[in-house]
Amino acid sequence: MAEETEGPVKRTRVVAVRLTEQEHAAWSAAAAEAGSGRLGTWVRTTMAGLLNGHRATPARPGPPPEVAALRAELARVGNNLNQAVRAANVSGLDRVSSAELVARVDAAEAVMGQIREALRS
Structure with a gap:
């Protein structure tokens, strides 16, 4: 169980994923459509949603x-x-x-x- 902390969460672990140009373009487009300014933030949010049993929904219709x-x-x-x-x-x-x-x-x-x-x- 995660311990609650006050203030911003310090992330210290890095996960590297190699993508093709096409995959990177598709992921970047999906992140932009979801209203995320950063690809890493979009990946983390999307994965957190999947792990919690639901898909992350875009901020606006794609x-x-x-x-x-x-x-x-x-x-x-x-x-x-x-x-x-x-x-x-x-x-x-x-x-x-x-x-x-x-x-x-x-x-x-x-x-x-x-x-x-x-x-x-």
């Missing part, structure tokens, strides 16, 4: 599966963009190639922003 899938895909695209830019920085692209990459990433971000806004509607 989007249709198609929207959740699009959000997960956007997360993957964003991750790929970050990896491409990081690789470009490490490889030391010339100035012309760097400018072209920046322009393409900016264009992709603009399109992703439009998609995000459409998904929010």
